[in-house]
Amino acid sequence: MVTVASPIRAAVLERVPHGFFGRTGGVSTGLYAGLNVGLGSDDDDAAVRANRAAAVEAVAPGTCLLTPYQIHSARCVTVREPFAERPEADALVTDRTGLALGVVTADCAPVLLADVAANVVGAAHAGWKGALGGVTDATIAAMIALGAQAERIVAAVGPCIARTSYEVDDTFRRRFEDADRDNERFFADARGGHHRFDLEGYVVHRLATAGVTRVAALGLDTYPDDQRFFSYRRATHRGEPGYGRQIAIIAPAG
Template sequence: MSGVEVIRAAALYGVPHGFLGRRGGVSTGVHAGLNVGVGSSDDADAVAENRRRATDAVLPGAALATCYQIHSSDVVTVTEPLAERPRGDALVTDRPGLALGILTADCAPVLLADAQAAVIGAAHAGWKGALGGVTDATIAAMEALGADRGRIAAAIGPCIARASYEVGDGFRQRFGADDPDNDRFFADACAGHARFDLEAYVAHRLAAAGIARIEMLGLDTYADRDRFFSYRRATHRGEPDYGRQISIIALA
């Protein structure tokens, strides 16, 4: 509908969900497309229309719940439509008619579902949240609603890929201090720099938490300007602002 592109994961088959990019929205300029970022400098009416289109593309009529994201491991359990955005970086629910949305512009969106228990979750995993355990906290919050991590399936949506994600040695050392084995998620670049595989690291954290079915979509937000928003790309291009895309999961 309205040209909105919805990317779905086989791992979440049967559960309404979608990873959306920038196609099909009404925003213009540097935000051109389906920008859903309330915190961006985009026109508020355009953002509201984009959020409506995004939600309807996944589950028409659902009430969209999103967070005021702070790169934390904080999880919000949603039991009714939200009047305001709570601070946190993940949402879980067992209530039908609620759509959980995570905004990204290079960070990794993670959608999770225990279809048998009818419990879903959505997590915003930037490097800081991923290292801090946002996916672990989301799984625990889903279990509190009756999910079983042995049944939970997870999908990691469009995010910045290793080829596009150059970091300094200090960044690499921070991950190494947490676990020396984390060095496998880095590839040497120029002197004092490396390239980090965020998607692979998030998948590792999910697997270490006992999630058996994990799907990595392998889509690079930085490299595909026509399809996705990217904070790092906008910064490198000297653009004054950037759009945010949304990933949504819901219970019908």
């Protein structure tokens, strides 16, 4: 039997089955030790699938877990039934009970959204490219197309790399300032020619700008805590040959 730690939950989503997972529990070993759910990793495929099954059972027992083939885009797909081949996208929405939506991350921001009255939910993977491109905007628009209302949508931003751990260069910063000069507030000066970027704060800003009035930012940094979370940047800095992924899951209320 695969064990998982209790998922991290957000109070704004308390009426909806959901959870953000780290690496605690699971059956993966070695470099991927813990609850690695990354189908694209070099981990044992059977272990990854067992970990994914255990995670969805901990959040929404008996549902079918669906995750996209993530490409760091702003593309959102509306799901009405299980799919055999994962669509290339970075967000999914649904209003169908029996389905659970998930996104995997390893420093990028997982965003879970719900309109309880419409029984519409969404899950988005917001790395910097997707966040800047508008993946949360696309998710909200797709939810509205299913009957949700922006002012009723609540959202939570799960574990992701924090400003203190996310150093970027001038070129990176200019991308955001070229899109909106006010984006300079999400950067803090670091060593010469470098800055620290607040991904979580930027994602919260994009959600609020799109009309979501209740957003929970969990404030959990994936980079420094190697016992609790996987981190792409940490693995890169350590020269490790691979890295695991954690998952965030949401499902319409039954």
